[in-house]
Amino acid sequence: MAAAAKRLLWVDDEIDLLRPHLLFMQGRGYHVDAASNGDDAIELVRLNGYDLVLLDEQMPGRTGMEVLDEIRRLDPRVPVVMITKSEEDRTMTEAIGRRVADYLVKPTSPRQVLSVVTRLLEGGQLQQQVTAREFTQRFREMLGDRNAVRGWRQWSETYSELVDWELRLRDAGETGLLASLETLLDDFRREFCQFVCEDYGHWTSGAADRPPLSVDVVPQYLAPLLGPDQKALFIIIDCLRLDQWRSLLPLLEPIAQVEEALYYSILPTATPFSRNAIFSGMYPDGLAERLPGWWGFEGEGSLNATEAELFREHVQRVAGRELPIHYEKIFDAGDGEQMLRRLPSHLSQPGVTALVFNFVDLLTHGRTESSVLLEVARDKEALRALTRQWFERSEAFTAIREAMARGIPVLLTTDHGSIHCHRPATVFAKRDTTANLRYKFGDDLRAEDPSLAFSTNDEKVLRFPAGRAATNYVIAREDVFFVYPTKLRQYQARYRGSFLHGGISPEEMILPVALLTPR
Structure with a gap:
């Protein structure tokens, strides 16, 4: 069955002069009704459903703007194209403010009208x-x-x-x-x-041809912004995948020029390693030397407790001089509100303001524990949508707008991504093994299927410090998560379908770093 013709309503007090236009549109398969005044147009809209309305802005009696308001009341979703003789900015601004779908200036050719109608009705x-x-x-x-x-x-x-x-x-x-x-x-x-x-x-052993890694983010991307008396805002959104970042671009591009590059997270792709590497410029072995007692794996939070100090030292090494550094970590709206109150003062001074936002990471972890979050963030598309909804109303976006208004560049990046895990992989281990689902360290540790894991007993490969009791390091590949044979069903039921990180996959490792400059 052939699809019904799209219905157009053309409203113009000189409609008789537009007969060639009407015939042209009808010849292209559209059903076109015509009205020469606002009252007739409103009655037609009340009686019929239209796919699009072409509306003259200057008519005797009811003006086009008045008719537009009434059409919006009767059918808020119908697209309206305003047609006018006026090229004044005020008229165009008022029309756009009242949510017209497009704006044409007379005289219009039939093909101009066809182009607009086709784009609005057939564009998708x-x-x-x-x-x-x-x-x-x-x-x-x-x-x-x-x-x-x-x-x-x-x-x-x-x-x-x-x-x-x-x-x-x-x-x-x-x-x-x-x-x-x-x-x-x-x-x-x-x-x-x-x-x-x-x-x-x-x-990690210094190959000449290697990708930019976590340890290179500050010297390669932030350092060029650290000239004398310069100001910069450095934002890390924890656990942001490349597809999530790309979904934010439509929000950022109207206010900023965006230059995107890609870098690789170090392994394991988890906050204690990757984010510490960004702020310190060091691999885990360098961190363990700088912070005796750091190497312990007691918990991710405690392992990132010295980021501000490490970042200050790193920037000083890179810049060759001391710079004012302001560092804040934002976990919730309360933290964000306090940060925004301090931000204007920080941005008024030369130096770097570094902000870490943990919402996406909390969301990613939280969906495993919460049936509500699991339902609303069921797959990649839903996770992107939630990330965009958060960002649009977030203190991170507000901070970026503040920097853009002040002419201050923003470097935005993340420390690692996440992978939607569907397959369990059995590992055999002793009691001293770490608890993470995508990477494990321990004595006498091995994966049942070696093809699903990166395994090594050489800590130098991962740039881990020597001397730890663990002799085996196993990191998950692709979309697997580790389970023990004694808890196979329990772990499968709980973690299958989770977004996890710490392993090897492009989703976790290939990450955006973007320079935002004011338009």
Whole structure:
């Protein structure tokens, strides 16, 4: 059955002069009703459902703006295109403020009108068709390149493209193609994990060709902002995946120029290691030397208690001089409100203000413990949506707007991402083994399936300090989480489908670092 023609209402006191336009639109398959005054137009809207209204702004009797208000009352969702002879900014601003879908200035050609109507009524379908066609072509190319030899740059570029395709397919409503994309991502993730297992030890031992790592974030990306008398805002949003970051861009781009780069988190991809590495510029062995007693794995919170001190020393080394440093960690709205009260004073002084926001990490961990959070953050798409909703109303976004208003650059990044884990992997261990689900250290520790874990007994590969009792280090690959054979069913029921971090996957390791400058 053929789809019903889209219904248009064209309102203009000179409607007889627009007959060629009406016939042109009818010839393109649209049903077009016409009205020469506001009262008739309102009555037609009351009696009929329209897909779009073309409305003259200057008419005798009821003005276009008055008719617009009445149309909004009768049908708030119908798109209205305002057509006027006036090119004054005031008229355009008022129309946009009243939520018109578009704005045309007379004289208009039939093709101008068709272009606007097509974009508003058919744009989603056309976008879906184009996206599907482009993805199908690119999918075949990427499928053929699966076994290509890649360096770290190519892995970053490929993962970035896969993330963009997921967002594009979602936006276009092409959910049917997402299964093909997920299959490709599974293959990519498997090969990426193998690449990291083979090359990570070279990166940490000083290989010339290695990706920027957590230890490089401050010297490579923040240091260029630390000139004499310069001010900078440094924001870390804990546990932010690349796809979550990309979902925030539409909020940031209207107020800031955004320059994005990608870097790799060190292993394990967990806050005690990755975020400490950012703030200190040190691997765990350097931290253990700098902070005797730090190396203990008693809990993530205690292991990050010295970030402010480490960051101050790191910036001084990088800048070659002492700089004022302000550091705050924000866990909840109360912390955020207090931070915002202090922020104007901090930003008025030269130096660096560093802010750590823990909401996304708390959300990611909390969904495992809360059935409510599990329901609302069921998958990647839901997690992105929640992240965007939080960010839009967050103190982080407010702080960025404050910096942009003052002309102060912002460096925004994260310490690690997370991976949606679906597969349990059995490990055999003694009682001294650490409790983390994506990485474990302990004596006589091994994975039942070696292909699902990166295992080593050489602490130098991970740049861990020597002398610890643990002799084995096991880090999960892909989307697995570790379980013990004695608690297999308990762990499967509790953690299957959780977003976890600490392991090896592109979602956890390939991370955004973005420079925001005022528009």
